[in-house]
Amino acid sequence: MINDFLISFSLKNTYRVNGIIYCLKQIPLLGRLLPSSLYGAGGLKLFAGILSALWEVISTFAGKLIYMSLIFFGVQMICEDTLLPEGGVFLHMLFFLTAAGALMNTYMFNPSNDKYYAMILMRMDAKRYTLTNYGYTVLKVIIGFIPAVLLFGMLLSVPLWLCMLIPVFIAAMKAAVAAAYLLIYEKSGKTFNENGPSAVIWIIVLLLFGAGCVLPAIGFIIPRPVLLTAAAAAVALGILSCMKIIRFGSYREMYRRILTTAKSQVRAKQTQTADRSRSFISAKGDISSSRTGFEYFNDLFIKRHRRILWRSALRQTAVCVCLVLAAVAGVALFPQVQEDVNDLLMVYLPYFVFIMYAINRGIGFTQALFMNCDHSMLTYSFYKQPKSILRLFVIRLRDIIKINLPPALVIGAGLSALLFVSGGTDNPLNYAVFVVSIAALSIFFSVHHLTMYYLLQPYNAGLEMKSGTYKIVSLITYFACFAFMQMRLPTFAFGVVAICFCVLYCIVASVLIYKLAPRTFRLRT
Amino acid sequence: MDFVIEHLSKSYEKKNVLRDVSFSFKSGRIYGLLGRNGAGKTTLFNCINRDIESSGAFYFEENGLRREVKAEDIGYVLSTPTVPEFLTGREFLKFFIDINKDSIKNIRPLDEYFEYMSIAYDDRDKLMKDYSHGMKNKMQMLINIIARPNLLLLDEPLTSLDVVVAEEMKQLLRSLKGERVTIFSTHILDLALDLCDEIVLLSHGELEAVGKADLDSHDFKEKILAALREDEDD
Numbered sequence: 001m002i003n004d005f006l007i008s009f010s011l012k013n014t015y016r017v018n019g020i021i022y023c024l025k026q027i028p029l030l031g032r033l034l035p036s037s038l039y040g041a042g043g044l045k046l047f048a049g050i051l052s053a054l055w056e057v058i059s060t061f062a063g064k065l066i067y068m069s070l071i072f073f074g075v076q077m078i079c080e081d082t083l084l085p086e087g088g089v090f091l092h093m094l095f096f097l098t099a100a101g102a103l104m105n106t107y108m109f110n111p112s113n114d115k116y117y118a119m120i121l122m123r124m125d126a127k128r129y130t131l132t133n134y135g136y137t138v139l140k141v142i143i144g145f146i147p148a149v150l151l152f153g154m155l156l157s158v159p160l161w162l163c164m165l166i167p168v169f170i171a172a173m174k175a176a177v178a179a180a181y182l183l184i185y186e187k188s189g190k191t192f193n194e195n196g197p198s199a200v201i202w203i204i205v206l207l208l209f210g211a212g213c214v215l216p217a218i219g220f221i222i223p224r225p226v227l228l229t230a231a232a233a234a235v236a237l238g239i240l241s242c243m244k245i246i247r248f249g250s251y252r253e254m255y256r257r258i259l260t261t262a263k264s265q266v267r268a269k270q271t272q273t274a275d276r277s278r279s280f281i282s283a284k285g286d287i288s289s290s291r292t293g294f295e296y297f298n299d300l301f302i303k304r305h306r307r308i309l310w311r312s313a314l315r316q317t318a319v320c321v322c323l324v325l326a327a328v329a330g331v332a333l334f335p336q337v338q339e340d341v342n343d344l345l346m347v348y349l350p351y352f353v354f355i356m357y358a359i360n361r362g363i364g365f366t367q368a369l370f371m372n373c374d375h376s377m378l379t380y381s382f383y384k385q386p387k388s389i390l391r392l393f394v395i396r397l398r399d400i401i402k403i404n405l406p407p408a409l410v411i412g413a414g415l416s417a418l419l420f421v422s423g424g425t426d427n428p429l430n431y432a433v434f435v436v437s438i439a440a441l442s443i444f445f446s447v448h449h450l451t452m453y454y455l456l457q458p459y460n461a462g463l464e465m466k467s468g469t470y471k472i473v474s475l476i477t478y479f480a481c482f483a484f485m486q487m488r489l490p491t492f493a494f495g496v497v498a499i500c501f502c503v504l505y506c507i508v509a510s511v512l513i514y515k516l517a518p519r520t521f522r523l524r525t
Numbered sequence: 526m527d528f529v530i531e532h533l534s535k536s537y538e539k540k541n542v543l544r545d546v547s548f549s550f551k552s553g554r555i556y557g558l559l560g561r562n563g564a565g566k567t568t569l570f571n572c573i574n575r576d577i578e579s580s581g582a583f584y585f586e587e588n589g590l591r592r593e594v595k596a597e598d599i600g601y602v603l604s605t606p607t608v609p610e611f612l613t614g615r616e617f618l619k620f621f622i623d624i625n626k627d628s629i630k631n632i633r634p635l636d637e638y639f640e641y642m643s644i645a646y647d648d649r650d651k652l653m654k655d656y657s658h659g660m661k662n663k664m665q666m667l668i669n670i671i672a673r674p675n676l677l678l679l680d681e682p683l684t685s686l687d688v689v690v691a692e693e694m695k696q697l698l699r700s701l702k703g704e705r706v707t708i709f710s711t712h713i714l715d716l717a718l719d720l721c722d723e724i725v726l727l728s729h730g731e732l733e734a735v736g737k738a739d740l741d742s743h744d745f746k747e748k749i750l751a752a753l754r755e756d757e758d759d
Contacts, residue, residue, distance in 0.1 A: 376607035381596040
């Protein structure tokens with residue numbers, strides 16, 4: 001038994017360590033310094049092994065501490081309003097949340113990769129594998145909960161002996177649920193996947209969650225003796241359940257079903273991406289183009305992808321028109337808000353950096369370009385010639401800007417209109433700054449997305465995202481935009497700076513594209 | 526005209542996939558490129574096609590004159606056919622001829638090309654997302670041969686085709702070999718022996734021609750297998 005556990009644990013550890021090294025290799029620059037032979041090298045392996053062990057310890061305690069602290073603050077909030085005893089509310093909430101958690105988080109029915117590798121690929125004995133690992137998980141639950149329950153339980157004046165018993169109760173509930181699922185499998189052949197619970201389970205969980213949180217909030221908790229009796233019964237049931245879990249004989253057959261369906265679902269998802277992007281191609285017979293060359297090629301692409309490119313942009317525009325009209329009407333009808341709105345308009349322009357980022361269709365556009373067009377076209381040498389790449393880049397840039405511009409113009413004009421009805425401004429240039437800066441932001445994001453796509457081309461032939469740099473740049477873009485949302489700057493100054501920045505960026509991007517894209521715009525291997 | 530590779534090396538991290546390869550291919554012949562799994566056949570093609578960077582020179586040599594290989598000299602047909610699925614076969618062909626009209630000699634009406642590839646009339650105006658595997662393969666082949674490239678690279682092109690299409694393609698390749706160098710990579714020894722004029726082995730990162738001399742086909746096969754097996758011993 002011990003041996004089985006050690007083998008499965010080292011398997012899981014190897015898989016985790018290799019995962020860590022893989023992640024390190026994804027980091028630009030650092031990744032290039034690390035050769036593949038590192039997967040077999042001792043030093044880094046040890047480092048990753050330490051990280052992995054740390055993760056094992058942290059995952060044992062940290063999650064539970066956070067969970068308990070959330071309950072703790074919930075208890076305090078409820079007790080402030082209702083004058084219920086803190087310890088009582090704590091036990092009440094914990095009882096119901098534990099029941100809900102046991103249903104959702106069984107370990108045994110989580111179709112994780114390490115189980116797939118061990119039981120299906122490596123053909124380890126399913127029963128011994130499951131029992132040893134399940135035993136380890138139960139132990140981790142008990143040990144992991146002890147400090148968290150002790151800390152927050154004592155703070156809420158729950159007696160020590162009760163605090164020590166709560167982790168056992170939690171483990172018992174989990175065992176009872178696992179045994180129940182095993183029984184259901186035996187009786188009906190139904191398997192359960194905790195990552196995709198059925199509607200019935202969801203409803204039960206929601207009811208339990210409601211009973212745990214809503215009842216105390218409206219001033220009702222189950223009296224302690226009743227709770228303790230129920231918990232004692234649960235512990236007894238848990239012990240019986242453990243016997244069931246130990247005696248259960250069909251782990252192999254059960255896991256074969258759970259794990260292979262889970263795997264095939266993952267695989268189906270990958271082909272789904274390809275099928276989904278293919279389904280965006282419109283099969284309407286009347287689509288044609290009178291242009292020639294790359295214009296013809298691009299024209300047909302845009303027309304056959306109208307649904308994902310233009311339709312959502314036009315919808316956004318319609319929504320923006322409605323919002324603008326409502327806002328202008330609102331400000332015109334209620335003179336008392338005019339001064340506030342006018343003040344806000346003069347400092348709120350940075351906020352629109354994030355809005356323009358959020359409504360830009362650039363990512364969808366480049367994804368469609370790759371999945372349905374460049375993914376196949378990049379295998380033809382005529383398409384990869386520098387003059388072809390640059391010619392098509394310019395055409396695409398024009399179209400991506402065109403698609404993104406309508407909502408931007410509406411928003412820009414809307415802000416100017418709002419400024420006018422809310423009392424105007426002493427500098428008439430402000431009206432122009434709104435329109436031009438919002439349009440410039442929209443163009444900036446269009447250029448940005450297409451430039452990133454051409455310079456980093458992040459996908460491989462299997463349509464997976466391969467570039468760590470691309471992910472990092474995307475994250476930075478997101479956080480930069482998010483940071484702008486928190487800023488309050490004078491509209492005129494910010495608008496002018498934004499316009500200049502956008503123009504400058506477009507120039508730099510074009511130069512980079514002309515210099516680098518013929519080399520960087522490739523299929524990743 | 527010869528296609529010449531000189532001092533081509535390619536390594537991934539520390540593994541030398543291609544070691545200082547130098548080789549000369551003659552036009553009018555089909556070369557069967559054989560190698561074990563992972564020997565670097567696709568890497569070699571990708572280097573020639575400039576899909577991956579490598580050290581080494583590629584040029585054509587005719588009557589003692591050398592010139593660089595340009596992108597339009599190369600046709601590269603992959604084992605998994607990739608075509609832009611949002612276009613119909615006819616639109617793709619029109620687009621291709623449009624942008625290459627300067628380099629394609631005596632352009633024919635589009636339907637003549639489809640005729641030539643035996644692509645049925647009804648299929649020519651269908652979106653290529655609805656094409657079968659074999660049809661996509663024919664389209665890809667058509668686009669690659671239409672500009673009459675001087676060098677045709679074929680990476681396992683017949684393996685997943687049904688027998689009828691595979692036979693059509695073989696005939697086509699034989700009829701095309703006249704004015705160009707054709708390099709055909711495959712795992713199927715019998716196919717290589719049937720179609721190719723020369724057998725070239727890629728092993729230990731080097732290219733090596735296998736002379737047939739006066740061996741009969743059985744002995745020739747044994748010789749090739751023996752040469753490939755050597756890989757296992759080191």
